[in-house]
Amino acid sequence: MRWFLTAILLGVISPVFSQQYQTKKGEVTFLSQAALNEFEGKSSSLQGLIDLDQNLLDFYLDLNTLDTGIGLRDKHMRENYLETEEFPFAEFTGKLSAVQKPEPGKVQQVTAIGKFKLHGVERAVTVKGTLNPQANGSLLLEAKFSIVLSDYQIEIPKLVFYELAPEQQVSLKATLTPKK
Amino acid sequence: MKKLILTGLTLLVGWCSAFAQLERKLENENQPVDLIFHAPRHINLLTVEPLEKKSMHFAIMHTFGTLDGGVENLFGLDNGANIQFSFEFGLGDKLSLGAARASQDKVYSVFGRYHLLEQTQNGKMPLSLSLAGGTGIITNTYDFLPEAEQPVFGDRMTYFGQVMLARKFSNKISFQLTPMFAYFANPLPIYQIEGDQNFYLALGMSGKWKVTERSSLTLQYIPNLNSDLSSNFGIGWDVEAGGHVFQMYFVTSQALNEPYLLAGGNGVPGEEFRLGFNVNRIFALGQKKRSY
Numbered sequence: 001m002r003w004f005l006t007a008i009l010l011g012v013i014s015p016v017f018s019q020q021y022q023t024k025k026g027e028v029t030f031l032s033q034a035a036l037n038e039f040e041g042k043s044s045s046l047q048g049l050i051d052l053d054q055n056l057l058d059f060y061l062d063l064n065t066l067d068t069g070i071g072l073r074d075k076h077m078r079e080n081y082l083e084t085e086e087f088p089f090a091e092f093t094g095k096l097s098a099v100q101k102p103e104p105g106k107v108q109q110v111t112a113i114g115k116f117k118l119h120g121v122e123r124a125v126t127v128k129g130t131l132n133p134q135a136n137g138s139l140l141l142e143a144k145f146s147i148v149l150s151d152y153q154i155e156i157p158k159l160v161f162y163e164l165a166p167e168q169q170v171s172l173k174a175t176l177t178p179k180k
Numbered sequence: 181m182k183k184l185i186l187t188g189l190t191l192l193v194g195w196c197s198a199f200a201q202l203e204r205k206l207e208n209e210n211q212p213v214d215l216i217f218h219a220p221r222h223i224n225l226l227t228v229e230p231l232e233k234k235s236m237h238f239a240i241m242h243t244f245g246t247l248d249g250g251v252e253n254l255f256g257l258d259n260g261a262n263i264q265f266s267f268e269f270g271l272g273d274k275l276s277l278g279a280a281r282a283s284q285d286k287v288y289s290v291f292g293r294y295h296l297l298e299q300t301q302n303g304k305m306p307l308s309l310s311l312a313g314g315t316g317i318i319t320n321t322y323d324f325l326p327e328a329e330q331p332v333f334g335d336r337m338t339y340f341g342q343v344m345l346a347r348k349f350s351n352k353i354s355f356q357l358t359p360m361f362a363y364f365a366n367p368l369p370i371y372q373i374e375g376d377q378n379f380y381l382a383l384g385m386s387g388k389w390k391v392t393e394r395s396s397l398t399l400q401y402i403p404n405l406n407s408d409l410s411s412n413f414g415i416g417w418d419v420e421a422g423g424h425v426f427q428m429y430f431v432t433s434q435a436l437n438e439p440y441l442l443a444g445g446n447g448v449p450g451e452e453f454r455l456g457f458n459v460n461r462i463f464a465l466g467q468k469k470r471s472y
Binding site: 047049060069071072073078091160163 | 201202206208211215231232301394420462
């Protein structure tokens with residue numbers, strides 16, 4: 001019985017010292033390359049959590065923080081396309097491919113498989129990226145993927161078809177620090 | 181006892197090993213609502229829609245002759261338009277200054293808008309409140325009048341002030357109440373106004389009903405409060421196209437600036453409607469890529 005209790009206790013204790021990493025200031029950029037217009041939107045408010053014990057990750061972005069450099073365009077983006085009042089967040093929750101013990105300087109290719117939710121639509125996606133352990137113990141995560149707007153029921157009116165790309169290139173860069 | 185500990189521990193294990201998802205939190209809980217109206221102008225009235233710092237709003241506004249001439253006068257388009265060019269520059273996110281020129285009596289005006297309150301999405305601030313005011317000078321020449329009867333500088337000044345209270349009731353419906361005044365230093369009969377008072381009070385009302393994602397049915401009603409001039413009524417259609425907002429409307433007056441809207445007089449809605457057309461464009465200055 002005693003060994004059983006000890007085992008359970010170990011089981012309890014180990015997640016407490018689990019390898020969780022967190023960020024609150026990850027950078028996200030989307031690039032829209034349409035025939036007549038190219039523009040970028042940026043945010044530095046990506047929130048993320050990576051758990052290397054369970055190979056899980058959870059990220060979300062407050063879409064209100066995206067800035068395209070032109071106020072009216074931001075308002076149109078929020079009001080007509082992303083409809084942020086109803087759907088304020090873009091979210092990704094998923095599993096990470098097996099990750100080796102992070103060692104500074106050893107860059108690892110990782111794959112995340114999970115659910116991406118945008119504009120109220122949830123889809124299964126696979127995202128490839130790199131995990132770059134830093135000397136100070138933090139993890140630098142970089143990833144690129146594309147979002148087809150129509151997959152998330154974001155329609156592009158014909159009037160702006162040449163100005164807004166149907167497929168948006170998204171890149172993210174986040175430094176995650178060990179969670180205390 | 182042992183059972184209890186075991187149960188407790190099992191629960192604890194379950195709780196610990198469950199992956200703690202991040203709690204979704206808005207960066208700014210008091211996120212202001214976007215686009216109560218499509219543009220800083222709504223038919224003829226200014227709105228609470230702020231300009232971003234270092235951006236410029238350019239509006240070309242037209243109103244044509246009355247529709248009742250029929251197709252012979254191409255529904256008033258032959259009768260010449262009153263055209264107003266308006267430039268407004270955002271000095272800060274709350275303050276903007278503008279200048280305009282209307283062809284009717286060749287009025288040059290300067291105006292400012294200040295946004296005191298902004299409606300928030302969480303409802304903590306239920307409405308937006310802005311102030312606007314300005315002054316204009318009638319620069320038309322009246323050479324046909326004897327010299328003694330020609331207006332001097334002091335006779336040519338106009339002023340206006342207004343409070344704009346607006347609320348976006350839902351994604352589709354917005355409404356603005358605009359108590360406003362206008363003052364003519366000397367309301368001479370040669371000006372293209374019907375009123376003969378110096379001071380005018382009115383209550384502007386602007387409504388927007390968003391019909392599709394990018395277009396809205398618009399309404400304007402400006403009852404005069406201290407004169408027996410008939411009230412201004414307008415009905416229109418706003419279309420958003422990228423960085424442009426096109427506004428087409430039928431309105432009872434040719435006036436495009438605030439003093440003339442209140443003192444200018446109005447035709448009968450329906451019978452003496454005039455076609456009107458605004459093009460609104462917002463330029464982001466100080467940006468590498470301005471095009472939108």
